[in-house]
Amino acid sequence: MQNNKKQGVLLVNLGTPDEPTAPAVKRFLSQFLHDHRVVDMTRWLWCPILHGVILPIRSPKVAKLYQTVWMDEGSPLMVYSQRQASKLEKQLDIPVELGMTYGSPSLQTGVEALLARGVEEITVLPLYPQYSGTTTAAVSDGLTKAFKAIPVMPQYRFVRDYHDHPLYIKALAESVKRSWEKNGQGDYLLCSYHGIPKRYADNGDIYPQHCERTTELLGKELGLSSGQIGMTYQSRFGREEWLQPYTDKTLEKLPAKGVKKLDIMAPAFSSDCLETLEEISEQCLEIFTEHGGERFTYIPCLNDDDRHIEMMSDLVSR
Incomplete structure (x- = not known):
């Protein structure tokens, strides 16, 4: 059967801080390290360690590291992700949007952008060649949360991995x-x-x-x-x-x-x-x-x- 629904692609990666500054890195790491898929420790034990020790110490250090690799257009991961989305859209001639598991643009933002462009069926492509619960499954969790905020959940296909493609x-x-x-x-x-x-x-x-x-x-x-x-x-x-x-x-x-x-x-x-x-x-x-x-x-x-x-x-x- 021919599928006449308008197709679109959501390219997904981990995400990146918006700026190479300690506050921006702290916001990003906080969201990332709060995910049970990433750190599965009991929250009452993990959260005091995260907020009392890890984030205050690591955020300034990581921000300085980001400053050494930051590109004119922004974070390398974001710059290359935007280029990937642009090139893929030209090649496929269908809407392609970015969504990050953590940070911005969020998965919800990416899905909403596709729906605003008239997309009815989404192919979700997490850019993790090798499957892991810490990455690929976290995308699936994030999508479920994103769909809760959308009145009509779109049909979608999910590419789980491509490690041997x-x-x-x-x-x-x-x-x-x-x-x-x-x-x-x-x-x-x-x-x-x-x-x-x-x-x-x-x-x-x-x-x-x-x-x-x-x-x-x-x-x-x-x-x-x-x-x-x-x-x-x-x-x-x-x-x-x-x-x-x-x-x-x-x-x-x-x-x-x-x-x-x-x-x-x-x-x-x-x-x-x-x-x-x-x-x-x-x-x-x-x-x-x-x-x-x-x-x-x-x-x-x-x-x-x-x-x-x-x-x-x-x-x-x-």
């Missing part, structure tokens, strides 16, 4: 090849994924399996042996054990194993952001060189690359 793998491989052409091929390609507490995976989150599959398929696409490509997890927070191996600890050991020239990328991120531009590009570079590394090449996220937009178009069209 052929066009996603090809886009990643092309970005690696471009880096090799420009900088030369390193001794090792390290895929660094954002971590989650190990307990979440033990309780059934399939995120690590998706990360492993993405790395495996990328290695095959590039023709790399198991000794030329690997994966780690970054950005751990707090004292409990997170998914391993850790990126920072791995970078300390690689030079002693003969890896002097390293290529590193972050396949879980669809847009460059603080974690890639500051944590990987700067902190990880420092760790690697301090332990004997000679050349460190960060391969940017797919951002608004044409191959990336082509993959999004395919996901939506299906």
Whole structure:
């Protein structure tokens, strides 16, 4: 049957502070870290820690880090997300709007913008290639809340993940090849994924399996042996054990194993952001060189690359 309803797309990412200031970062982190999907501690225990210790201490520090990566047009994640939405709309010739799980524009704002443009059926595309309850499921939770404020809930389709999508793998491989052409091929390609507490995976989150599959398929696409490509997890927070191996600890050991020239990328991120531009590009570079590394090449996220937009178009069209 032909579907004659007007289609639209809601592109979703995590979100970002509106400004690189301590108050703006505090507002954003407060909303983010209040989500049960992100931190599942009992609220009476977590909230005093969050508001009494974490937010007052971390917000000024994180704001200073944001200032080092902030672009003329705004936060990198927002800038690239806007470019992605614009390019995808041109390619599909249907309305495309942004909605962020935290911060602005909110999921509700994005849905309302699509409805105002006459959209009757929405394809929700969370830009998380690998599924996790901490990210993708949080989008679903947020949509449910957003729909409560809308008189007539629209029909929608939800893209759960695309960790093994052929066009996603090809886009990643092309970005690696471009880096090799420009900088030369390193001794090792390290895929660094954002971590989650190990307990979440033990309780059934399939995120690590998706990360492993993405790395495996990328290695095959590039023709790399198991000794030329690997994966780690970054950005751990707090004292409990997170998914391993850790990126920072791995970078300390690689030079002693003969890896002097390293290529590193972050396949879980669809847009460059603080974690890639500051944590990987700067902190990880420092760790690697301090332990004997000679050349460190960060391969940017797919951002608004044409191959990336082509993959999004395919996901939506299906």
